[in-house]
Amino acid sequence: MRASQKSNSKKKFDKDSCFEKSGTKFAQKVVLKPAGYPLVSLIDDDPYIDDPRLFEAYIHEIRNQWEGRKVQAGTHLFDRKMFKGFACRVISVEPEGFAIGPKTKMMLAPSAPKPERVEKTPAIVSFDDIIGQDAAKKKCRLIERYLEYPDAFGKWAPRNVLFHGPSGTGKTMLAKALAGKTNVQLIPIKATQLIGEFVGEGARQIHELYERAESVAPCIIFIDEIDAIALDRKYQELRGDVVEIVNALITEMDGLSDRKGICTIGSTNRIQSLDSAVRSRFEEEIGFVLPNADEIEQILQTNLDVFPLPVDPAFNVKRFSKEAVGFSGRDLVQKVLKTALHRAIIEEKAFVEVEYFNTALAELKKIGSGDDCQQFYA
Known part of the structure; x- marks a missing residue:
């Protein structure tokens, strides 16, 4: 009798906990938590849901795309229907490891109270940290005034500014310095991050980026390597996935929503390949x-002063700087100074020898700066 009762109890558990169809066992309940767009997220990596019932209704509408898939805690489910690429993290499955079925209950995990947004404080960079680029610094006074008094400019505001020039010449540093000088938030983004896996994803991120900027204005949106998306139209025929991103960017730059206190700074080292509609x-x-040569000498000496090893007293920085003309400060720091220092450490030298600097510079001259568009700035 007890054996029979145990058998009946087991059958009852199976009936209540999962559903069977063609040998597949379906879970009774799956608890989810929204994860946003984790692969290319610009705004929120852990979005807060204001209306749980609305979110569960959304999950109910798209759940059939996951039916038959076995899930376990920690895995992600991606929406490929309504909001393509949006992810939900699986918190728990009952029973664990079973598949999602037509009767599986999909639930939203309880969430804590909405947290206050805590912005990361960028490293403080001042104009004095940028050696040279006096003309660029002077022009940036206009942006500085606008960010300090956004209401005073009206339609004459410098809302869109393009930084252009060879790689490693301080474009990103100057944007950081501007943000620090005016005490506004810098929202940096690489243009390549805007190219999503699904059609419409990049445009959505552009609009969300500007909505985020509006909430913290005055601020600077710094789009690095903007040429990755804002290509000339003849190149866009080969890269059709960026056309909708370009159109979204143009819409925001035109200021159709009349957002005040937002300055978009695009950065490129390929200005001649930019789409004319964007550039305009x-x-x-x-x-x-x-x-x-004088600026190179300053760059080198500033970095040599913080070397962890002493430098050979015979090393003539002024003479070396004249030999190094034609390269950016970043190239010289990363590919000459760092290379020479690492060699001295590897070879267990008491100081960095002159030969190490000369060899590193000679190698740099062989390969160039690594910037394939230097001919634009010859």
Whole structure:
């Protein structure tokens, strides 16, 4: 009798906990938590749901795309219907490891109270930290005034500014310095992050980026490597996935929503390949140039002063700087100074020898700066 009761109890558990169809066992309940767009997220990595019932209704509408899939805690389910690429993290499955079925209950995990947004404080960079680029710094006074007094400019505001010039010449640093000087938030983004896996994803992120900026204005949106998306139309025929991103960017740059206190700074080292429609939206173009011999000397000496090893007293920085003309400060720091220092450490030298600097510079001259568009700035 007890054996029979145990058998009946087991059958009852199976009936209540899962559903069977063609040998597949379906879970009774799956608890989810929204994860946003984790692969290309710009705004929220852990979004807060204001209306749980609405979210569960959304899950109910798209759940059939996951039916038959076995899930376990920690895995992600991606929406490929309504909001393509949106992810939900599986918190728990009852029973564990079973598949999602037509009768599986999909629930939203309880969430804590909505947290206050805590912005990351960027590293403080001042104009004095940027050696050279005097013309660029002077032009940036206009942006500085606008961010300090956004209501005073009206339709004359410099809302869209293009930084252009060879790689490693301080474009990103100057944007950081501007944000620090005016005490506004810098929202940096690489243009390549805007290229999503699904059609419409990039455009959505552009609009969300500007909505985020509006909530913290005055601020700077810094789009690095903007040429990755804002290509000339003849190149866009080969890269059709960026056309909708470009159109969304143009819409925001035109200021159809009349957002005040937002300055978009695009950065490129391929200005000649930019789409003319995008380029025309920039009210100001600020050029950056390679450092001259005196500026190179300042860059080198500033970095040599913080070397963890002493430098051979025979090393003549002024003479070396004249030999290094034609390269950016970043190239010289990363590919000459760092290379020489690492070699001295590997070879267990008491100081960095002159030969190490000369060899590193000779190697850099062989390969160039690594920037494939230097001919634009010859």
